[in-house]
Amino acid sequence: SQKIEQNSEALNIQEGKTATLTCNYTNYSPAYLQWYRQDPGRGPVFLLLIRENEKEKRKERLKVTFDTTLKQSLFHITASQPADSATYLCALDGTGGFKTIFGAGTRLFVKA
Amino acid sequence: DTEVTQTPKHLVMGMTNKKSLKCEQHMGHRAMYWYKQKAKKPPELMFVYSYEKLSINESVPSRFSPECPNSSLLNLHLHALQPEDSALYLCASSQAENTEAFFGQGTRLTVV
Secondary structure: OOEEEEOOOEEEEEOOOOEEEEEEEEOOOOOEEEEEEEOOOOOOEEEEEEEOOOOEEEEOOEEEEEEOOOOEEEEEEOOOOHHHOEEEEEEEEOOOOOOEEEOOOEEEEEEO | OOOEEEEOOEEEEOOOOEEEEEEEEOOOOOEEEEEEEOOOOOOEEEEEEEOOEEEEEOOOOOOEEEEEEEOOEEEEEEEOOOHHHOEEEEEEEEOOOOOOEEEOOOEEEEEO
């Protein structure tokens, strides 16, 4: 069955360091992969989308890679700040067009 | 306007009540979604409307009834819910398949 796994439930890092979050998938051939940020009690906020023919995408301090051979995406936040503390969700397109499936998320804590 | 607006923000209802959740977007998006999210879990897709027609129903119990009156509005009618239906209900919209989704802030539903 199709599965999305995000590396850890929680990740603690020091301010100024680079946070690296992992999203692995099995039994999938997604056309694209997305990353969202979610704060407690609020809806997810879109961050980046990367397509299957793209290796890397950047936006300010964010960088996403997509390796369709390894079936893995890495999400990096450079020069992390306490305000980056949130849950980060990866999402892939499931079968059927509009069907977006979310991973369980990784809770990132950035300590000052 | 890049907002998806959901009302109400909070709702408490008894198991015999009938209530409705409302969602509105004015971005001209052609797809609208309902997701259900339990605490510390990822959003789970419930329904997708594409061009005002129901295109995906993820085997949701009939006590949840979606409605799309026009391209800007999406409703979720609730009837005879169970306590286990208590969750954050999220509405989202997107321009098309394979594009980012914009989420509302959600309705926190409690069934008593």
